Each structure stands twice: as C-alpha cells, then as structure tokens.
Amino acid sequence: MTPTRRDLLGALVAYGLIETCWRRDLFAQEVRPTVDAWFKELGEMSADLRGRKLTDLQFQERMEALYRRVDLPALCRLIRLDEVERRKLPDNGALSAGFDLGSTGGLPAAPGFGKQIFGCGRGRSIVPHGHANMCTGFIVLKGRWVGKHYDRVETAADHYLIRPTIDKEFGPGEVSTISDHKDNIHWFRAATDGAYIFNVHLDGYDPRLGAGSGRLYLDPAGERVAGGLVKAVKMSSADCHRKYG
Numbered sequence: 531m532t533p534t535r536r537d538l539l540g541a542l543v544a545y546g547l548i549e550t551c552w553r554r555d556l557f558a559q560e561v562r563p564t565v566d567a568w569f570k571e572l573g574e575m576s577a578d579l580r581g582r583k584l585t586d587l588q589f590q591e592r593m594e595a596l597y598r599r600v601d602l603p604a605l606c607r608l609i610r611l612d613e614v615e616r617r618k619l620p621d622n623g624a625l626s627a628g629f630d631l632g633s634t635g636g637l638p639a640a641p642g643f644g645k646q647i648f649g650c651g652r653g654r655s656i657v658p659h660g661h662a663n664m665c666t667g668f669i670v671l672k673g674r675w676v677g678k679h680y681d682r683v684e685t686a687a688d689h690y691l692i693r694p695t696i697d698k699e700f701g702p703g704e705v706s707t708i709s710d711h712k713d714n715i716h717w718f719r720a721a722t723d724g725a726y727i728f729n730v731h732l733d734g735y736d737p738r739l740g741a742g743s744g745r746l747y748l749d750p751a752g753e754r755v756a757g758g759l760v761k762a763v764k765m766s767s768a769d770c771h772r773k774y775g
C-alpha cells in the first residue's frame with residue numbers, strides 16, 4: 531500500500547516532535563547540569579558576599595572569573611534569549627526582561643540576587659548611572675557594545691567626581707562588574723542591532739554602606755578637573771535618557 535499525502539504529513543509531524551523532544555532531552559541531560567552548577571556557584575558566592583566571607587572587591591574578582599567560564603549558548607538557552615529577542619526593542623534606552631530560572635539545581639527559591647536581560651537597538655544605551663550598596667555584573671550575550679566604567683570618587687550635593695576606568699568594545703562572552711569600591715558607574719551603548727546583556731545584581735550587600743538607592747544617574751561628559759577626574763552633574767532618569775538613551 532502506498533502512503534497517502536496525509537500519512538506522509540503525519541510522519542513528518544511526528545518526526546519533528548520526536549526531534550524536538552530529543553533536543554530537549556539532550557539539553558536536560560548534557561547541558562543543563564553545567565549551567566545549574568554555574569548558577570549554584572553564583573548563589574554561593576552571593577551568600578559569601580552577604581555573609582562578609584568575601585569583600586566586594588574579592589566578589590568582583592570571583593564573579594568575573596565565573597562569568598568568563600560560562601557556557602554562553604547554554605546560558606542563552608536556559609534564560610530563553612530567543613523569546614526575549616522576539617520582543618520589540620525600545621526607541622530610547624534599554625529593554626529590561628525578566629527570566630525564570632525554574633528549578634535550577636542547587637539554587638534556593640530566593641537565590642540572593644536579582645537578574646534580568648537588557649536589550650538595545652543599535653545606538654541605544656543602558657544610560658550612564660552608578661549604584662549605592664550594590665554589586666552587579668554584565669555578560670554580553672549578543673551583539674557588540676561600547677562599554678564605559680568610572681570610579682565614583684566623591685559625592686557632592688549636585689555632582690559626583692568620577693574617574694574613567696574602562697572604555698572599550700565588548701562582544702559576546704565579555705564581562706564587567708561593579709561594586710561600591712571599583713568601577714561603580716557604567717554606561718553601555720549598543721554598537722550593533724539586537725544587542726543583549728545578561729545581568730545579575732545584589733542589592734544592599736553591606737549594611738555598613740547604608741540603604742541601597744537604585745540608579746544614580748549622572749552626566750559623564752562633564753568638566754575635567756584635577757587628578758584626571760570629571761565633574762559629573764547629577765541627572766534625573768528622564769534627562770539622562772533624553773541625552774544618552
């Protein structure tokens with residue numbers, strides 16, 4: 531008996547389903563444990579920072595080392611970057627998308643850190659800002675970014691004195707981190723279309739630093755003053771996005 535068109539279509543659909551399941555199974559068995567272990571290590575070092583077993587500078591070093599050995603395709607798959615990529619990117623500033631880690635092996639339900647994916651179209655920015663009482667780190671997932679960091683040296687009523695520390699192009703897999711004591715301010719502008727960054731952040735990591743305070747917006751294109759510093763005027767989010775978003 532020759533197969534009908536319907537039989538053939540049915541077989542193709544079944545084959546597709548089997549293939550999808552096989553790929554999912556492969557991910558679950560071979561890739562997932564590596565990403566789970568990676569997130570578990572991130573959770574442990576987050577607990578060590580909060581428990582003051584690590585200083586923020588040590589945490590930054592550890593976080594960067596861990597970030598550098600991430601399995602990037604596996605991370606992108608776990609956090610479903612493909613679904614985020616289907617969303618429209620904003621005309622100004624960055625998209626911020628949450629993701630669910632599900633039952634990532636070994637991580638407690640509250641892993642001790644916040645997480646998100648940032649996305650920008652070409653020329654758009656995660657605008658210049660600093661943080662107070664927060665450690666955070668970026669991994670570029672896709673596209674190229676011009677990334678700048680500054681130390682926040684002094685805080686005055688209407689401005690910060692900042693020192694440029696990093697100014698380079700970042701591609702997939704490249705990383706950068708922030709604490710109150712190193713590279714506290716960042717500004718990432720997408721140099722290509724559809725550029726995405728993975729972000730983890732730990733708010734209020736040290737009670738001695740006082741209450742955390744969201745983003746500290748500023749204008750890094752300020753007056754150059756003595757000692758290689760820049761007088762960066764404080765800005766509102768709206769003004770900062772108008773100028774840099």
Ligand SMILES: [Fe+2]
Pocket residue numbers: 659660661666716
């Ligand atoms: Fe930030």
